[in-house]
Amino acid sequence: MPGHPYGIARQQQLSLRQNRIFSRVEKHREVIICFRLRLPAGFSNGHEGTILLQAAPFHGSNMACHARSDRLVLALVMRKGVQKIYKEVAATYETVNHILTLGLDIIWRKKAVREVALKENQKWLDVCCGTGEMTRNLDERAPASTCVVSVDFSPAMLSVARQKQFKKKILFVQADVGTLPFPDDSFDLLTISFSTRNLNLTPREMQRHLVEFSRILKPEGCFLNLETSQPASLILRKGFHFYIRSLVPFIGRLISGSKAGYKYLAFTVPRFYRPEDFTKMLLRNGFRNVRHRRLFGGIAAIHLAVKPGSDPDHSIKY
């Protein structure tokens, strides 16, 4: 079928590479793909691991790289699956986190927030705020004239956050961070903690979110990302992945009662970027002055980046 946008050669190449694809039907400019999947618990659509996708925007060469089946499917089932998971874990989310990290997550959030430059009359946004732990750190650090807004798409997580006491009045907004309900150039600072993994279901999805973050940041605005990462040392990395894949789902399920939640964590953590790769991704997506700091040998990392238009002496402290 020469000249067809998805030509037969491409189809064969795809089938060979992705032997979990068992049928693929082309219809006008839409492609319907069936995958056999190894999805983490909680993501099955009830058809024994088989899911039918209708993926219109995949063209020619895009196709092969986007048909990394587990990631693509996760991207498409993500919204409902992730919301369901956070509903299950909301009540015990903080306790489990503190136990699993031996309290390091508390220290890491504090460390991350200490990197933020303080100026009067700013607008700060905490995206994927969850139960508001990062928001609380921002609230404590922000000058009285700074306004703090927090966004999450999970009503259950937001409800825990809203019950907390804050120094300032925090505006909590329920929204998907892929389409933030704010005009361009609105915020001086955007923070995200332990959530970027949720947005990284394909590199393209990750980039789409970074572009959205950049859109709502003011020129010279600062992006602060705190996330698990990949330790540079092979031994530490293997040990970390072993812990995440074997003990975390067990302990997480024991305390929260959610099997899916901590399987999902175990699925996403080992797949996230090394600090230097995430730095490159930020640079490729238009951020400047990108710096990262490894925490605990690279188990986690803090990234700071500035939206262009910035003064080179922007007060990021390292």
Ligand SMILES: C[S@@+](CC[C@H](N)C(=O)[O-])C[C@H]1O[C@@H](n2cnc3c(N)ncnc32)[C@H](O)[C@@H]1O
């Ligand atoms: C692991 S929790 C992190 C919460 C908090 N930032 C912290 O440091 O503990 C991830 C949060 O991201 C939210 N989330 C994931 N994807 C989202 C999306 N596309 N839009 C809005 N919130 C999202 C989830 O609802 C959840 O509350």
